[in-house]
Amino acid sequence: MLLSAEPAVTTTFSSDPMIPRPYEIQRAKWDSSDTFSLELTPVGGGDIPAFEPGQFNMVYVYGVGEIPISISGDPARRDMLIHTTRAVGTVTRAMSELKVGMMLGVRGPYGAPWPVDEARGKDIVIVAGGIGLAPLRPAMYRILAYREHYGRVVLLYGARTPADVLYRKQLEQWRAHFDLDVFVTVDRATNNWRGSIGLVTQLIVRAPFDPLNTMAMVCGPEVMMRFTTLEMEKRGVNSDNIYVSLERNMKCGIGLCGHCQFGREFVCKDGPVFRYSQVRHFLTKWEV
Amino acid sequence: MKTLEPILAKHPFFAGLQPHYLELVTGCASNMHFKAGETIFQEGDEAKQFFIIREGTLRLQVFAPGQGEISIQTLESGDVVGWSWLFPPHRWHFTGRATSALRVIALDGQCLYTKCEQDHGLGYEFLKRFSHIMMDRLQATRLQLLDLYKVN
Ligand SMILES: Cc1cc2nc3c(=O)[nH]c(=O)nc-3n(C[C@H](O)[C@H](O)[C@H](O)COP(=O)(O)OP(=O)(O)OC[C@H]3O[C@@H](n4cnc5c(N)ncnc54)[C@H](O)[C@@H]3O)c2cc1C
Numbered sequence: 001m002l003l004s005a006e007p008a009v010t011t012t013f014s015s016d017p018m019i020p021r022p023y024e025i026q027r028a029k030w031d032s033s034d035t036f037s038l039e040l041t042p043v044g045g046g047d048i049p050a051f052e053p054g055q056f057n058m059v060y061v062y063g064v065g066e067i068p069i070s071i072s073g074d075p076a077r078r079d080m081l082i083h084t085t086r087a088v089g090t091v092t093r094a095m096s097e098l099k100v101g102m103m104l105g106v107r108g109p110y111g112a113p114w115p116v117d118e119a120r121g122k123d124i125v126i127v128a129g130g131i132g133l134a135p136l137r138p139a140m141y142r143i144l145a146y147r148e149h150y151g152r153v154v155l156l157y158g159a160r161t162p163a164d165v166l167y168r169k170q171l172e173q174w175r176a177h178f179d180l181d182v183f184v185t186v187d188r189a190t191n192n193w194r195g196s197i198g199l200v201t202q203l204i205v206r207a208p209f210d211p212l213n214t215m216a217m218v219c220g221p222e223v224m225m226r227f228t229t230l231e232m233e234k235r236g237v238n239s240d241n242i243y244v245s246l247e248r249n250m251k252c253g254i255g256l257c258g259h260c261q262f263g264r265e266f267v268c269k270d271g272p273v274f275r276y277s278q279v280r281h282f283l284t285k286w287e288v
Numbered sequence: 289m290k291t292l293e294p295i296l297a298k299h300p301f302f303a304g305l306q307p308h309y310l311e312l313v314t315g316c317a318s319n320m321h322f323k324a325g326e327t328i329f330q331e332g333d334e335a336k337q338f339f340i341i342r343e344g345t346l347r348l349q350v351f352a353p354g355q356g357e358i359s360i361q362t363l364e365s366g367d368v369v370g371w372s373w374l375f376p377p378h379r380w381h382f383t384g385r386a387t388s389a390l391r392v393i394a395l396d397g398q399c400l401y402t403k404c405e406q407d408h409g410l411g412y413e414f415l416k417r418f419s420h421i422m423m424d425r426l427q428a429t430r431l432q433l434l435d436l437y438k439v440n
């Protein structure tokens with residue numbers, strides 16, 4: 001078995017929340033030119049810990065560093081942990097270079113989930129921008145597993161270019177569902193792209209949902225989330241029924257170090273998923 | 289005789305417009321169909337009309353030497369396209385091409401312009417509606433320029 005660096009890896013599972021558990025990479029796949037998914041299983045076997053849609057793990061690339069990454073797999077599956085990551089800097093790039101058979105350390109799952117259970121009986125509008133589809137995919141899996149509990153289910157997804165669209169096959173399968181409305185748009189495209197061109201925020205105005213009985217879940221760059229929530233409110237969705245997932249730098253991931261503090265909240269413990277009405281004040285304030 | 293008035297009345301662009309104004313506008317309207325791939329207007333050509341999309345989609349495109357046609361936005365049912373008829377030099381800034389079978393109502397700019405000059409109340413209604421569309425497009429363009437999904 002190959003190791004990524006020279007980790008002091010133990011195969012026994014520690015109960016100390018700060019000690020990562022070693023996982024082995026079973027499959028590595030590029031979803032776009034800078035985004036990849038890793039399928040991981042615990043070293044020594046066994047199930048992955050149960051998780052809720054929207055939760056994240058602290059992922060440790062041995063010898064490089066530890067970062068928060070959302071879980072992007074199906075919460076009903078305990079045999080495989082999936083993380084989809086965009087290579088943007090030191091740790092994520094090192095992670096992108098890992099090969100099948102190598103190891104990563106994982107602590108978690110942590111954080112507050114998407115309100116998929118509270119949303120029962122309502123229309124669901126999921127709005128994702130770029131890599132923001134990864135943390136929302138588990139919510140889609142869960143909602144589809146209990147489809148009859150929800151009203152209309154709408155997925156609005158925006159990417160930079162057609163080449164950046166994540167989970168293409170899955171989006172096509174979802175689009176084929178008669179009880180699911182999936183709209184994908186890109187910011188720029190050549191003539192080969194048959195789909196829509198424009199911002200994801202522009203899809204909201206005509207998306208088929210009842211604003212008075214809707215739960216919206218939004219994930220993407222912060223500016224995109226701000227404008228998405230504005231459009232949602234214009235349609236008449238109450239900000240108490242809009243949820244966003246926030247990103248802040250993290251260290252402990254469990255509410256101890258204060259690294260991720262955001263106003264009074266800790267993103268790692270009180271979030272990353274927040275009710276928009278709870279955080280809007282901070283989101284529109286600079287340098288929080 | 290059947291007129292386009294009931295169709296215009298249902299379009300979001302005309303929501304709340306008083307019936308006598310709607311009647312005036314209907315006098316400038318005509319029904320048009322385009323096949324997928326057909327050009328509806330061409331960058332640089334004289335802009336005499338604007339279009340209310342009833343069904344189907346169209347793309348706004350610009351031509352860039354070496355890159356060919358670049359698509360910048362998709363418009364669809366419920367959208368309004370074209371305000372170049374309002375301002376000199378009255379030329380289309382973009383090319384509009386149908387990406388599916390397209391049904392539109394074309395509104396004759398000169399005809400509307402004359403009616404708006406005669407009745408400033410109608411002119412005000414139009415300006416309100418067009419400023420709203422322009423603001424939406426300006427905001428969208430700004431966000432597009434921000435290139436939100438790029439790595440910082
Ligand atoms: C709760 C939570 C969940 C997350 N889930 C995911 C996930 O599922 N997938 C994923 O890819 N990322 C996710 N992130 C973001 C991820 O943690 C960061 O991208 C990562 O920490 C960057 O570490 P790095 O060492 O590679 O980059 P650094 O070396 O720290 O940064 C290098 C450069 O990249 C820029 N940068 C850093 N982060 C981002 C970013 N997110 N987007 C654009 N530019 C950035 C920095 O400004 C800097 O210029 C999540 C973050 C949080 C808080």
Ligand code: FES
Pocket residue numbers: 249250251252253254255256257258259260261266267268269
């Ligand atoms: S990361 Fe330490 S408190 Fe949140």
